[in-house]
Amino acid sequence: MAYFSKTSEKIMPENYFSKVKSITVRVCVTNCTGTFYITDLLLQPGSVATGWVGHPCEIKWVLDG
Numbered sequence: 787m788a789y790f791s792k793t794s795e796k797i798m799p800e801n802y803f804s805k806v807k808s809i810t811v812r813v814c815v816t817n818c819t820g821t822f823y824i825t826d827l828l829l830q831p832g833s834v835a836t837g838w839v840g841h842p843c844e845i846k847w848v849l850d851g
Contacts, residue, residue, distance in 0.1 A: 815822055830836065
């Protein structure tokens, strides 16, 4: 039986004022055969991973005040 896990991690640059230049994702698959697909990878700014993605009409509303 397959087991899927949802993981969230906070990524901080070594220097607080620098930008993240690259991210490496490593997947560990053991004791199985077949094809493995990563379907989604969500990167969000901020200190809390919410999983929320704004709809374009909501983004316009937020920017318009």
